[in-house]
Amino acid sequence: DVKVTQSSRYLVKRTGEKVFLECVQDMDHENMFWYRQDPGLGLRLIYFSYDVKMKEKGDIPEGYSVSREKKERFSLILESASTNQTSMYLCASSLYTTGNDEQFFGPGTRLTVL
Amino acid sequence: ELKVEQNPLFLSMQEGKNYTIYCNYSTTSDRLYWYRQDPGKSLESLFVLLSNGAVKQEGRLMASLDTKARLSTLHITAAVHDLSATYFCAVDDSNYQLIWGAGTKLIIKP
Numbered sequence: 001d002v003k004v005t006q007s008s009r010y011l012v013k014r015t016g017e018k019v020f021l022e023c024v025q026d027m028d029h030e031n032m033f034w035y036r037q038d039p040g041l042g043l044r045l046i047y048f049s050y051d052v053k054m055k056e057k058g059d060i061p062e063g064y065s066v067s068r069e070k071k072e073r074f075s076l077i078l079e080s081a082s083t084n085q086t087s088m089y090l091c092a093s094s095l096y097t098t099g100n101d102e103q104f105f106g107p108g109t110r111l112t113v114l
Numbered sequence: 115e116l117k118v119e120q121n122p123l124f125l126s127m128q129e130g131k132n133y134t135i136y137c138n139y140s141t142t143s144d145r146l147y148w149y150r151q152d153p154g155k156s157l158e159s160l161f162v163l164l165s166n167g168a169v170k171q172e173g174r175l176m177a178s179l180d181t182k183a184r185l186s187t188l189h190i191t192a193a194v195h196d197l198s199a200t201y202f203c204a205v206d207d208s209n210y211q212l213i214w215g216a217g218t219k220l221i222i223k224p
Binding site: 050 | 145159162164212
């Protein structure tokens with residue numbers, strides 16, 4: 001089974017702190033994604049990566065950056081956390097293949113910024 | 115731009131009843147995915163539909179895809195309380211990304 005893990009299930013940070021959220025997948029997937037999920041707004045893509053050191057902005061990249069130094073690991077960075085970044089953050093991965101882009105999700109990190 | 119619309123967004127039903135959730139999308143795609151999310155949890159893959167006419171079934175859930183109509187349905191047969199969850203459809207945009215519906219919150223009352 002594909003396993004996607006996230007470094008924390010719950011995180012509480014203060015405004016202005018630098019926050020790192022880490023995601024690791026164990027199935028050699030090329031593609032990795034970071035979403036945030038807020039009530040009434042569904043899933044919104046922040047960034048995705050289709051290869052090591054490659055990244056593409058999603059729909060809401062402002063206030064975030066990402067790092068992918070190794071294939072299995074994709075990090076989301078909040079350079080200076082703000083209260084409007086309080087949310088559920090979901091990491092996902094998918095295999096690079098034509099015809100099936102099914103994504104597999106980690107358990108999520110619920111981030112609260114005070 | 116590909117847009118995905120689910121309806122209804124909220125559904126409350128009695129156990130034992132049948133119902134259908136609809137997922138419409140705006141541009142051509144022949145790959146669609148259904149996911150389930152329990153409260154406070156992450157998303158779990160339910161069905162992968164990769165061609166026109168694809169039908170998949172798991173227990174009381176059945177999903178189908180009509181690419182000509184740009185429509186997928188998730189049919190619930192004889193609902194049970196354990197199926198209470200939020201269901202999302204997602205459509206492949208042919209650029210390794212999925213475009214997500216808003217989700218259908220399903221509550222099944224005993």
